[in-house]
Amino acid sequence: MIRHEDIGRAVRGAEYAVRGPIVARAQELERQGRKIIYCNIGNPQSLGQRPITWVRQVLALAEYPALLERAPAGLFPADAVEAARRVLAGSQHGLGAYTESKGLRFVREAVAAFIRGRDGIASDPDAIFLTDGASKGVQAVLRLLIADDHDGIMIPIPQYPLYSATITLYGGAQVPYHLVEASEWKLSREVLERALVAAKARGVRTRAICVINPGNPTGAVLDERNVEMVLDFARAHGLSILADEVYQANVWLPGDRFVSFASMLERHALRDVSLFSFHSVSKGYLGECGHRGGYLECRNVPADVMDEITKLQSISLCANSVGQVATYLLVKPPRPGEPSHALYEEERREVLEALRKKAEIVERGLNAVPGIHCNRVAGAMYAFPRVTLPPGVTDDAYCLALLEETGICVVPGSGFGQDPGTFHFRTTILPPMSEIEAVVKRLGEFHLAFTKRHGG
Amino acid sequence: MIRHEDIGRAVRGAEYAVRGPIVARAQELERQGRKIIYCNIGNPQSLGQRPITWVRQVLALAEYPALLERAPAGLFPADAVEAARRVLAGSQHGLGAYTESKGLRFVREAVAAFIRGRDGIASDPDAIFLTDGASKGVQAVLRLLIADDHDGIMIPIPQYPLYSATITLYGGAQVPYHLVEASEWKLSREVLERALVAAKARGVRTRAICVINPGNPTGAVLDERNVEMVLDFARAHGLSILADEVYQANVWLPGDRFVSFASMLERHALRDVSLFSFHSVSKGYLGECGHRGGYLECRNVPADVMDEITKLQSISLCANSVGQVATYLLVKPPRPGEPSHALYEEERREVLEALRKKAEIVERGLNAVPGIHCNRVAGAMYAFPRVTLPPGVTDDAYCLALLEETGICVVPGSGFGQDPGTFHFRTTILPPMSEIEAVVKRLGEFHLAFTKRHGG
Numbered sequence: 001m002i003r004h005e006d007i008g009r010a011v012r013g014a015e016y017a018v019r020g021p022i023v024a025r026a027q028e029l030e031r032q033g034r035k036i037i038y039c040n041i042g043n044p045q046s047l048g049q050r051p052i053t054w055v056r057q058v059l060a061l062a063e064y065p066a067l068l069e070r071a072p073a074g075l076f077p078a079d080a081v082e083a084a085r086r087v088l089a090g091s092q093h094g095l096g097a098y099t100e101s102k103g104l105r106f107v108r109e110a111v112a113a114f115i116r117g118r119d120g121i122a123s124d125p126d127a128i129f130l131t132d133g134a135s136k137g138v139q140a141v142l143r144l145l146i147a148d149d150h151d152g153i154m155i156p157i158p159q160y161p162l163y164s165a166t167i168t169l170y171g172g173a174q175v176p177y178h179l180v181e182a183s184e185w186k187l188s189r190e191v192l193e194r195a196l197v198a199a200k201a202r203g204v205r206t207r208a209i210c211v212i213n214p215g216n217p218t219g220a221v222l223d224e225r226n227v228e229m230v231l232d233f234a235r236a237h238g239l240s241i242l243a244d245e246v247y248q249a250n251v252w253l254p255g256d257r258f259v260s261f262a263s264m265l266e267r268h269a270l271r272d273v274s275l276f277s278f279h280s281v282s283k284g285y286l287g288e289c290g291h292r293g294g295y296l297e298c299r300n301v302p303a304d305v306m307d308e309i310t311k312l313q314s315i316s317l318c319a320n321s322v323g324q325v326a327t328y329l330l331v332k333p334p335r336p337g338e339p340s341h342a343l344y345e346e347e348r349r350e351v352l353e354a355l356r357k358k359a360e361i362v363e364r365g366l367n368a369v370p371g372i373h374c375n376r377v378a379g380a381m382y383a384f385p386r387v388t389l390p391p392g393v394t395d396d397a398y399c400l401a402l403l404e405e406t407g408i409c410v411v412p413g414s415g416f417g418q419d420p421g422t423f424h425f426r427t428t429i430l431p432p433m434s435e436i437e438a439v440v441k442r443l444g445e446f447h448l449a450f451t452k453r454h455g456g
Numbered sequence: 457m458i459r460h461e462d463i464g465r466a467v468r469g470a471e472y473a474v475r476g477p478i479v480a481r482a483q484e485l486e487r488q489g490r491k492i493i494y495c496n497i498g499n500p501q502s503l504g505q506r507p508i509t510w511v512r513q514v515l516a517l518a519e520y521p522a523l524l525e526r527a528p529a530g531l532f533p534a535d536a537v538e539a540a541r542r543v544l545a546g547s548q549h550g551l552g553a554y555t556e557s558k559g560l561r562f563v564r565e566a567v568a569a570f571i572r573g574r575d576g577i578a579s580d581p582d583a584i585f586l587t588d589g590a591s592k593g594v595q596a597v598l599r600l601l602i603a604d605d606h607d608g609i610m611i612p613i614p615q616y617p618l619y620s621a622t623i624t625l626y627g628g629a630q631v632p633y634h635l636v637e638a639s640e641w642k643l644s645r646e647v648l649e650r651a652l653v654a655a656k657a658r659g660v661r662t663r664a665i666c667v668i669n670p671g672n673p674t675g676a677v678l679d680e681r682n683v684e685m686v687l688d689f690a691r692a693h694g695l696s697i698l699a700d701e702v703y704q705a706n707v708w709l710p711g712d713r714f715v716s717f718a719s720m721l722e723r724h725a726l727r728d729v730s731l732f733s734f735h736s737v738s739k740g741y742l743g744e745c746g747h748r749g750g751y752l753e754c755r756n757v758p759a760d761v762m763d764e765i766t767k768l769q770s771i772s773l774c775a776n777s778v779g780q781v782a783t784y785l786l787v788k789p790p791r792p793g794e795p796s797h798a799l800y801e802e803e804r805r806e807v808l809e810a811l812r813k814k815a816e817i818v819e820r821g822l823n824a825v826p827g828i829h830c831n832r833v834a835g836a837m838y839a840f841p842r843v844t845l846p847p848g849v850t851d852d853a854y855c856l857a858l859l860e861e862t863g864i865c866v867v868p869g870s871g872f873g874q875d876p877g878t879f880h881f882r883t884t885i886l887p888p889m890s891e892i893e894a895v896v897k898r899l900g901e902f903h904l905a906f907t908k909r910h911g912g
Contacts, residue, residue: 001696001758002730009603046549095746139772207462290554291551315617317745320588320748
C-alpha cells in the first residue's frame with residue numbers, strides 16, 4: 001500500500017496557502033452550521049458576482065447548437081447567435097472534440113487581435129497558447145525553465161503561491177525578491193540585483209523573473225518606469241520574464257493604467273528578452289473562474305522552445321474547449337451598435353464600479369484600525385495589510401482566531417511571504433456590497449480585542 | 457533569451473506520438489488542401505459522432521440559467537430542466553465559480569453511486585477526485601508515486617504514451633512489461649515477474665503497475681482471471697495499481713464484459729493493495745473529449761496520501777466546472793420513464809452499434825491483407841495490427857508513406873512500444889460508417905503496393 005512517507009519531497013514540500021489548513025478549518029466550521037465569509041480566494045461568482053449575460057448566452061448556444069434553429073426569436077440577441085455560429089464554424093467540430101494542442105486557431109487569432117488593439121503592437125497567433133486558466137500556462141513555462149535544483153526563478157515576496165508551489169514541485173530554486181512595502185509594494189532595481197547576487201552565491205543560476213501586475217496579493221499597479229526597469233534588469237542578466245497580467249482590467253485609481261510588459265518590450269524593440277505573458281477569464285469583470293480559460297503569449301521565444309510547450313500541452317491533449325471559447329468571448333466583446341453592447345457595457349461597469357468601491361472601503365476601513373496599515377489597493381482584488389501583533393503571536397494564529405471568532409476566512413501573510421518580523425494577511429475585496437462594510441468593521445473589532453487579549 | 461538546449465532532459469525527452477511528427481505533417485498537408493482522414497486519435501466528434509442531446513441540453517441550461525425561466529415550454533424536456541436545477545443547486549454558485557479542489561461534492565456523490573450501481577460495492581465520495589479528463593488524474597497519481605529516477609512504474613508495451621511521457625517528465629523509471637500478442641494482448645504473470653526482476657537488477661524500486669482495460673492501443677478486454685492475476689501480483693510485491701478504465705463502455709464481443717479492478721479488489725477483500733481507477737467523459741458513447749471531464753477513485757489509499765492529491769489539484773485550483781458537470785451527466789443518465797430516456801437510449805445504442813460494426817470491419821478488412829495481422833478488436837476504439845515490412849523499413853517510414861499517398865493518418869507502433877523486430881500501427885475505428893470500408897480498402901492497397909515497391 002502506498003504510504004505518505006514514500007511520496008517525494010518535492011510534492012510534500014509544495015504549499016498552497018490559499019486553499020491550506022485555515023480554509024480546511026473554515027469548511028469544517030461551515031459543515032457544523034457556521035456562516036463563513038470566504039475572503040481567502042479570488043472567486044467572485046462564489047460571493048454573488050453575476051456572470052456577464054452575453055458570455056453565457058454564447059456558451060449555451062455553442063453547447064446546444066439546436067437552439068440556433070429551435071429557439072424562438074427574441075430568446076437570444078442576434079449578435080450572440082452570430083458569435084455562436086462563429087464559434088461552431090471556427091472550432092469545426094463543436095465543443096465536444098479535442099482541439100489543437102495549442103488551442104483553437106480562431107481563438108488564438110482573436111487573442112492576437114486583442115493584444116494588437118490593447119497595445120498597438122503586432123501579435124502572432126502561433127506564439128499564443130490557450131490554457132486551463134492562467135495557472136496551467138505558468139506551470140508549462142516553469143516546467144521548461146527548471147531542469148534541476150540549480151535553476152532559479154525570481155519571485156516577488158509577497159507572491160501568489162502558485163509560483164512557490166510549482167517551483168518546489170518541479171525541483172527548482174526559489175529566488176525571492178522583496179517588494180518594497182514602504183513604497184506601495186513597487187519593485188526596486190537594487191533589491192533585484194541583490195537577490196540575484198545572493199542566489200549566485202548559493203550556486204543557483206537564475207533563469208527568469210516572475211512579475212505579477214497588478215499585484216497579487218499586494219494590489220500594486222506598476223507604472224511604465226517600473227516595467228521598463230524590470231525589462232532592463234532581465235536584459236542585463238539574460239533572464240526570461242513571466243508577466244502575470246490576469247488582473248489587467250482591475251485597476252482602481254484614477255490616473256493609473258495597466259502597462260503590459262509586451263507594450264514596453266516592443267517600445268524599446270528588445271529582441272533578446274524572452275517574455276511570457278498570461279491572462280485569464282477568471283478575473284477582470286468576467287470572473288469566470290470555474291471555466292478555466294486563459295492564454296499565454298510568447299515573445300522572443302525560439303520556435304523549438306515553443307514546440308516544447310506544444311508537446312507539454314499535447315500530453316494531456318488540450319485545454320478544455322469551453323474555457324477556450326470563454327477566452328474568445330473575453331477578447332472579442334460585443335461592439336458598439338450591436339444588440340448586446342449596451343447590456344454588456346452596463347454589466348461590465350457595474351462589476352468594475354462595485355469592485356472599485358469595495359477596494360476603497362476595505363483600504364479605508366483597515367487603515368482606520370490602530371495596529372493595521374494597508375497600502376493603496378490600486379489594483380487586483382486583494383488587500384494585504386500589515387498587522388502589528390503582540391510578541392510571540394504569528395499571523396497564522398491571528399487568522400485562525402479571526403476565523404473562529406468571526407467566520408471571516410483570510411490567508412496569513414506567511415502563505416505569501418513577507419519581510420522577517422512583519423505580519424500580514426490577504427483578504428479579497430469580494431464580499432457583496434451589502435456586507436463589505438460589516439466585514440471590515442468586524443475585522444477591526446476583532447483586531448482590537450485580539451491584541452488586547454494577548455497584551456498588545 | 458531562452459534557448460532550447462537549456463530546457464531540461466525530462467521535458468525534451470518526453471514523447472507523445474499520438475500528436476507527434478506524423479500528425480504535424482498531416483496538418484501541413486491539410487493546409488495545402490489535401491483531405492486527411494485523422495485515424496491517429498480517439499476524438500469521435502471530430503469524425504462526425506454526434507453529442508448525446510441530453511448532455512448538451514443540461515449543459516446549455518446550466519450555462520445560461522435564465523433559460524430555465526425564459527425558454528418556452530417544450531424547448532427543453534422536463535428532466536433536463538430538473539437535472540440543470542440539480543446542477544445549479546449542487547454547485548451553489550453555478551459554473552462560474554472555482555469548485556472545491558477535489559471537485560463538486562454532488563458530482564462526487566453521483567460518481568460513488570455509479571460505481572456502487574455498476575459493481576455492487578461501496579464507494580466513498582471523499583475518495584473521488586474530479587479531473588480535467590482522465591489524463592490529469594493519471595498525472596496526479598504518477599506525481600505522487602515518483603520521487604526520483606529510482607522509482608519505477610510498470611507500463612504495458614504497447615502502451616498509451618501518456619504514461620511513458622509523464623514518467624519521463626517526472627524523472628521516474630519506466631518498467632515495461634510486454635503484452636502477449638499471440639494471446640490477444642493479455643497480461644502474463646510470468647512476464648510481469650520477469651519485468652520486475654529486470655527492474656530490480658538495474659536499481660529500480662517498482663512502485664506501481666499501470667493497466668489499461670479495455671486496452672489502448674491493443675483493443676484487448678481483460679477477463680476476471682486476468683484482473684485477479686494483476687491484483688495478486690500487485691499484492692505480492694507491494695505495488696499500487698493504476699487502472700485506466702476509460703473505455704469501460706466500449707466492449708464489442710458478445711460474451712465479453714468489462715471487469716473493473718475495484719470489483720475484483722472488493723470480491724477478494726484486499727485491503728493492502730492501493731488502487732487508483734480512472735474514467736472519462738471522452739470515450740464510451742459520450743465522446744465529449746473537448747470538455748475534459750473525468751474522475752479518479754482511490755481505494756486503500758491513506759487519507760494523508762489523498763490529501764496530497766487534493767493539494768496538487770488546489771495549486772491550479774480545480775478541474776473545469778463544465779467537465780465536472782459532464783461527468784455528472786455521464787454517471788447519472790435519464791432513467792426509464794423520464795422524458796429524455798427514450799432518445800438517450802436510442803442515441804447511445806446508435807453510437808455503440810456503429811462502433812461495434814466498425815471494429816469488426818476494421819479487424820476483418822486488415823486481416824484480409826497479406827502481411828497484416830490484427831488481433832480481435834474486442835474493446836476500446838483502436839486496432840493495433842502487426843505489419844510485415846521489407847528489410848530495413850520501419851513502421852515510422854511506413855506510416856509516413858501511408859499519409860503521403862492516401863491521406864490516412866495513423867500512428868506508428870514505435871510510439872506505443874512493441875516487441876523488437878515487430879512493426880505495428882494504431883488506427884482508430886472512428887471514421888464515419890460511410891467511409892470506413894473505403895479507408896480499410898485503401899490501407900490494404902497501400903500495404904501491398906508499398907511492400908512490393910520495397911521488394912517485400
